[in-house]
Each structure stands twice: as C-alpha cells, then as structure tokens.
Amino acid sequence: MNNIKIIQNNSVPQWLINHLQDIFPDKIPRNIEISIEEFAFLQGQQNLIDYLISLNEDDGEASEE
Numbered sequence: 001m002n003n004i005k006i007i008q009n010n011s012v013p014q015w016l017i018n019h020l021q022d023i024f025p026d027k028i029p030r031n032i033e034i035s036i037e038e039f040a041f042l043q044g045q046q047n048l049i050d051y052l053i054s055l056n057e058d059d060g061e062a063s064e065e
Helices: 014-023 036-059
Strands: none
Touching: 014 036
C-alpha cells in the first residue's frame, strides 16, 4: 500500500491543486466542433478542482507539503 497521504484532515496540498490547474486549465476549447459530452467532461474537471479548493477554504490555508 502507498504510504503517501495526499489528503489529510480535508486539506489538499497546494502543489496538487497547482498541478491540476496546470494540466486542466479553465479555458473554453477553441475547437468549435466540441461535443456537448466533451464540454461536460471539461466542466467536470473544473468542478473537481473547485471542490478540492473549497476543502482548503473550509479548513483554512492549503498545505504546502
């Protein structure tokens, strides 16, 4: 089993949030032929990032670990 704990006490490390924001930028794709399903998937990625950020806001500042 992996000994690395990413989330402790509902706190998400800031490096993880930054990494997710880098690889899943909050931008509308320029490709005008995107399907509604693909668009919904992209929205889901942003909803997950927003949720992780909200965990830190509820618990104070994000952990730097």
